Amino acid sequence: MSSRDREPAGAIEEITAQQWRAAELIWDYHQLGHELRTCDAAIALGSHDLGVATVTVELYAAGWFPLVVFSGGNSRTTRQRFPRGEAVHYREHAIELGMPATAILIEQQAANTGENITLSRALLAAQDIRPRRVLLICKPYAQRRAFATCARVWPAVDIVCVSEPLGFADYVLSIGDAKLVVDMLVGDLQRVIDYPELGFMVPQDVPAAVRTAYDQLVAAGFDSRLVS
Template sequence: MAAVDQSVLRHARVLWDYHNTETPLETADAIIGLGSYDLRVADRCAQLFHRGLASRIIFTGASGNWTQGMFAGSEAAAFLQRAVSLGVPGEAITAEEKATNIGENIGFVRSIIPDAQRLIWVTKPQTRRRVSASLAVKWPQVTSMITAPEHSLAEQPGKHHSLEALIAEMVGDVWRMAAYPDTGFQALQPLGADVRMAFDRLVTAGFTNHLPPRVRSLLDR
């Protein structure tokens, strides 16, 4: 993988802005925290709970490729512990520990609260658009507000997920934006010329680790 120079950072910011879509927040039936390697998602859920935007939190997530061995148990359990440490009562939290992808996150949450009308979904900044696109297909009947920890691209990398890994993640998710609507996983999303160019430049620079192996093999030819 190439070094992260100023050109790479410029293209990475284009993808960051594309993925990190804005949604106004209002009160909801529950706050849904999508499990991942980033405990700041749990922090954001706790913050919204203390603001009174919902009286219940559901954390959803088993253990994925990026969190194997990172937590003692599931992502949901780790997020629950974090929220409790931030003052959220344990009885206000449900941990869903089976989901391994966004579609399953949505499906399992729907089975827990099938009659929900308004939900706040909390995820990583660079995953907001994918969550929105997935909800449009998997649970269009609910009013969904999507938020994330409020920080910049420079602040997103951490101990368990480097800047290089973050850029590769964003590149892979742009590919999914184009490919997944045909599979029924997500609703179609616009891909502007600036996003396509940034994607192409970052693929050329070698940030392809989050692309499916068959796609990577085609690009390497």
């Protein structure tokens, strides 16, 4: 049974079936479907989701890149979970899973996706590493935002963007909080819509159905991750 055919236990108590379908439509939009290709380096974007570090280890073991930068300081959603900073906790988790420390760099100052990219690029350059193709590793619903940001701030590099291969329902189960996940989906979509005019991302087409789903969820109160 696919994630489209089922909803996590307890999810209906938090969101309605209609809201679930709207959220899943936005989830699907955020997926880019990039085909994996060998990259010169990887950048794993810090967040509340330790699964980013887990899939980084798997991709490294499969030989898709030789070196990763774990990038991220702290935010309001990660300060309690990762008190030493996102990048530090990601590194520790990756090493526990068997990734060699020599294959890891950490960038501990980034507070947003643009800084994840620009500070990681500077860190790689300081090691005399100037990749032509970069593997961006992020949360599943952050793919489009990560790609659009990198395309703006590092236009010369070829970008492959991937994440854990989870469907919406399975991701909600892994996080354990349906409303939080939907809030995050909505927040990321707001940035995809609004940030190109601010110069933070390249513009991307947003289908009318996705915009309608976004408006419905904002009106229903899934707005804790919106920016003013």
